Amino acid sequence: MSEISTLSAFQMILLFLILMGILHYIWLIYKDKYEIIKSDFSEGFTGASSDAEVSRTTWFENEELFDEFYGSVYDNLTQLSGRYPQELALILHQWKKTASTDEMDVLDVGCGTGIASVLLAKMGVHSIVGLDKSEAMLRRARNVVLPAMALSQEKKDSVTFLQGDMNQQATFTAGQFSNAVVLFFVIYYSIDKAGLFQNLFHWIRPGGSIAIEVVNKYKFDPMLEAASPFVGVSLQKYTKERITKSKVEFDRFSYEAExxxxxxxxxxxETFRFADKSVRRQRHTLNMTDIKDIVHLAQTAGWKYEGNIDLVTAGFEYAYVLLFTHP
Incomplete structure (x- = not known):
């Protein structure tokens, strides 16, 4: 009986410490860490207090924000390398029901810094093409991410990174790939999802498959993993209102996102504040079509909907991978 009592007390103390940590973090979320900076910016950005700071502020939108700087910090911010292995393993588990990995030629649409592409090679996929519009992100993929992965030269050679537009059908030839992945928030950057599904239908061979990552836009956790004090734990469960802001201190800058x-x-x-008082602000504009409408757009383009994978097992609640096959 004494052993049970001691264990119970320990658990209560541990639970108390966890709850205190959560409450402290929530307090930090809503406390202005930059009280000396009063905002006179519109459009939802917090920040600049003077003409001097305004003059040192640079703005970036969708088409320009994926540059050398953002490529150098993107992986630390999103920490996709921690989630992608499980997510890709779940996708390949479904695909391997109809084909072996050494027969797969996979297109990674909107590959960014190439983490998913390189992991697919590590998992035995025959060939991978990572497609992205940003040459800066692709340089990061070629020069940093790929060399850093422990792969044989043969597997490294199986990965190609290509600059191109997912909305242009001429980017690839008919039936060039057996499978494709559209991961993270890539689908939401597309302003022509119907056209994208038509392009994928053209590029993927009959019998092939695509995997599209989506989220429940009303419930998913928009707080960056890097901003969470507890890896793999969503603080949304412990708050009455949805937390939509992230704040992180890095060596080179202070970071805020909403x-x-x-x-x-x-x-x-996103807002980056540097030691020299310069400020970089960027706005990702997303088109968050309802999941059911995304499924309908794919079906209209000819795809057969096979169901979805719940990514809660990969540590991402209210996120799913939609699975389609090419008849």
Whole structure:
């Protein structure tokens, strides 16, 4: 009986410490860490207090924000390398029901810094093409991410990174790939999802498959993993109101982000403050079509909907991978 009592007391103390940590973090979320900076910016951005700071502020939108700087910090911010292995393993588990990995030629649409592409090679996929519009992100993929992965030269050679537009059908030839992945928030950057599904239908061979990552836009956790004090734990469960802001201190800069749903549109706004008082602000403009409508657009393009994978097992609640096959 004494052993049970001691264990119970320990558990209570541990629970108390966890709850105190959560409450402290929530307090930090809503406390202004930059009280000396009063905002006179519109459009939802916090920040600049003077003409001097305004003059040192640089703005970036969708088409320009994926540059050398953002490529150098993107992986630390999103920490996709921690989630992608499980997510890709779940996808391949489904695909391997009809084909072996050494027969797969996979297109990674909107590959960014190439983490998913490189992991697919590590998992035995025959060939991978990572497609992205940003040459800066692709340089990061080629020069940093790929060399850093422990792969044989043969597997490294199986990965190709290509600059191109997912909305242009001429980017690839008919039936060039057996499978494709559209991961993270890539689907929401597309302003022509119907056209994208038509392009994928053209590029994927009959019998092939695609995997599209989506989220429940009303419930998913928009707080960056890097901003959470507890890895793999969503603080949304412990708050009455949804936490939409992230704040992180890095060696080179202070970082803030906010998710703003303007259904069906959305903005993900980021602010970087550097030691020299310069400020970089960027706005990701997203088109967050309802999941059921995304499924309908794919079906209209000819795809057969096979179901979805719940990514809660990969540590991402209210996120799913939609699975389609090419008849």
């Amino acid at each position: 998710f703003d749903l303007q259904d069906p549109a959305a903005e993900f706004r």
